[in-house]
Amino acid sequence: MSRRARGILAAIAALALAPGALAVVRAMPPLGDHPLPYGDAVNRVAPAERAVSNMVTAVNFDLRGFDTLGEEVMLLAAVVGAVVVLRGARGEGVGDRPARCGSRPIPPRSDAVVLLCRMTAPLTLIYGLYVVLHAALTPGGGFQGGAIIGSGLVLVWLGEGYNAWRRMVPGVVLHALEGGGAGLYALAGFGAMLTGAAYLANMLPLGDWGSILSGGMIPVVNFGVGLAVSGAFGMLFLEFLEETREPEKGEEQ
Amino acid sequence: MSALPWSVALWLFAIGFYGMITSRHYVHLIGCLSVMQSGTYVLLLSAGFRWGAGPPVFADHPPGTPAVDPVVQALVLTDIVVGAAVTALLLALALQLHKRRGTLDPEELRPMRR
Numbered sequence: 001m002s003r004r005a006r007g008i009l010a011a012i013a014a015l016a017l018a019p020g021a022l023a024v025v026r027a028m029p030p031l032g033d034h035p036l037p038y039g040d041a042v043n044r045v046a047p048a049e050r051a052v053s054n055m056v057t058a059v060n061f062d063l064r065g066f067d068t069l070g071e072e073v074m075l076l077a078a079v080v081g082a083v084v085v086l087r088g089a090r091g092e093g094v095g096d097r098p099a100r101c102g103s104r105p106i107p108p109r110s111d112a113v114v115l116l117c118r119m120t121a122p123l124t125l126i127y128g129l130y131v132v133l134h135a136a137l138t139p140g141g142g143f144q145g146g147a148i149i150g151s152g153l154v155l156v157w158l159g160e161g162y163n164a165w166r167r168m169v170p171g172v173v174l175h176a177l178e179g180g181g182a183g184l185y186a187l188a189g190f191g192a193m194l195t196g197a198a199y200l201a202n203m204l205p206l207g208d209w210g211s212i213l214s215g216g217m218i219p220v221v222n223f224g225v226g227l228a229v230s231g232a233f234g235m236l237f238l239e240f241l242e243e244t245r246e247p248e249k250g251e252e253q
Numbered sequence: 254m255s256a257l258p259w260s261v262a263l264w265l266f267a268i269g270f271y272g273m274i275t276s277r278h279y280v281h282l283i284g285c286l287s288v289m290q291s292g293t294y295v296l297l298l299s300a301g302f303r304w305g306a307g308p309p310v311f312a313d314h315p316p317g318t319p320a321v322d323p324v325v326q327a328l329v330l331t332d333i334v335v336g337a338a339v340t341a342l343l344l345a346l347a348l349q350l351h352k353r354r355g356t357l358d359p360e361e362l363r364p365m366r367r
Contacts, residue, residue: 032304039322047316055309055323078338082345
């Protein structure tokens with residue numbers, strides 16, 4: 001189909017769908033002024049029943065913890081897919097040859113970038129760990145904190161370069177983080193079954209309100225998610241970075 | 254005014270869709286997919302909004318104070334994670350495609366055209 005025919009077809013489809021979409025927009029309830037039964041139920045029940053103050057974490061890792069396991073496995077599947085698609089011997093060897101982007105050599109880093117990254121990378125990694133660990137208390141959690149840790153890994157690369165980055169962040173560690181985090185989540189569910197409860201039931205003592213370990217099972221599965229997400233971002237970053245390396249002799253493209 | 258967030262969600266979805274149809278580059282197309290998905294974030298967060306309510310995190314205000322809906326916020330979190338994973342997978346595929354065929358223009362990549 002030519003570009004022109006595709007445009008005409010899309011315009012016809014848009015004209016057909018527009019009245020329905022506009023009717024839906026007009027029929028939606030007024031913003032911020034309609035009942036929220038499920039949210040109110042969570043806000044009422046979860047602080048008392050689970051001793052956590054972050055309701056989003058309570059929903060994600062307790063009330064619908066099984067869904068989050070599915071989400072975690074989906075993330076694992078997508079990352080494994082990306083790694084398999086990009087896998088090759090290219091970039092595995094840590095040599096001193098400069099990275100190239102096509103035929104264009106990448107210029108060396110300036111001292112200002114190195115200094116800035118050396119200052120911000122450790123802080124970003126620690127902040128990510130803080131966000132992961134305080135999931136039950138303040139905004140954040142395993143997914144958000146894992147993404148921040150992933151950004152910290154990017155800052156390490158920006159400051160130290162590819163070769164140093166490969167030495168500091170070995171691929172096998174990232175694989176262990178990703179697989180171990182997802183495995184911790186799944187095994188925590190089986191741990192609850194050992195006590196005779198349902199899969200992923202919250203069987204651990206709930207702890208005190210405001211404590212970093214409050215919420216029983218929530219900190220455990222949240223930590224698993226934090227490990228898995230930071231490992232996933234690191235693995236993706238590693239695979240994409242390997243593509244920037246010039247293939248050595250005999251390596252596949 | 255009360256229809257504004259729903260209109261924004263519809264607009265984001267529509268403009269991302271338009272970008273996908275007219276796209277001449279797969280990386281641009283993947284970006285358009287992310288724009289379409291942003292419409293769902295706006296829709297979900299607006300559905301859980303409530304005037305005069307605080308965040309559903311009771312760390313600095315006691316439980317029982319009015320708060321917005323945490324269920325849709327958890328859904329948006331899932332949405333963002335799925336979006337990031339799908340984007341990474343699609344970009345990996347685009348990279349391999351460029352290596353095999355030397356182009357990322359959808360028009361040049363008909364299955365039967367070699």
